[in-house]
Amino acid sequence: MVQKENIHTDAEKVIEINGLYKAFGSYQVLENASLDLYKGENLVVLGKSGTGKSVLIKIIVGLLRPDSGLVKVLDHIVDEISYEELLALRLRVGFSFQNSALYDSMTVKENLEFPLVRNRRDMGKSDVNALVEEMLDAVGLSQTINQMPSELSGGQRKRIGIARTLMLKPEIMLYDEPTAGLDPITSKEINKLINTVQERYHTSAIVITHDLTCAKETGNRVAMLVERSFERQGSFEQIFNTGDPQAQPFFDYNFIQ
Secondary structure, eight states, X not given: OOOOOOOOTTSOEEEEEEEEEEEETTEEEEEXXXXXXXXXXXXXXXXXXXXXXXXXXXXXXXXXXXXXXEEEETTEEGGGSOHHHHHHHHTTEEEEOTTOOOOTTSOHHHHHHHHHHHHXXXXXXXXXXXXXXXXXXXXXXXXXTTOOGGGSOHHHHHHHHHHHHHTTOOSXXXXXXXXXXXXXXXXXXXXHHHHHHHHHHOOEEEEEOSOHHHHHHHOSEEEEEETTEEEEEEOHHHHHSSOOTTTHHHHHHHHTO
């Protein structure tokens, strides 16, 4: 298992989160949480269920407003821009859903075309077809172009979901539990694909996962979300070779069960 190198922290910040607070009534979800994503890096976010990972993602794309704190994405303060500016910003941020979120009634080709139908009506049919073919080639599934989602394996659906997200050529990718429910061999293929997307399309990414193999193979850095804030950030080795009692449960879950 190869650990990825860190991205130099003098790189440009594409996401900057500082002093973030978010509560639902009396339930505090995020408290003084700070996190940076640098241009060109994959940042893994680890956290137990209910620690605010999904809330964090929704705040980043403007689906939820923070109670206080700074959330800046691609030089835009998310809760200060207009709705039209927010929609434009979302086109630059791709979200890969845990369940792939493919439309069962559409073929693979139609699923990939769908984001363009909604957002790039200026593209001609030949350009759309070429882009569909490019993205299917990127995820290694050109042969599935006319298949239905029900005919695909879980790993294939994950790949097609990533391909659809890439159709708008986002600058930032958000991966939600990309290897959840997959066997080890397919999980390694998804890890490799996440790295291929980073290298081929020069994306920056936040990868939410409980899978430490995924964390080590895809993450330039790891951030642990503990007790509503990011307590530890660093390389995989810096997090897990220190005997930190907050990190140990993740290691035990992945390797000792």
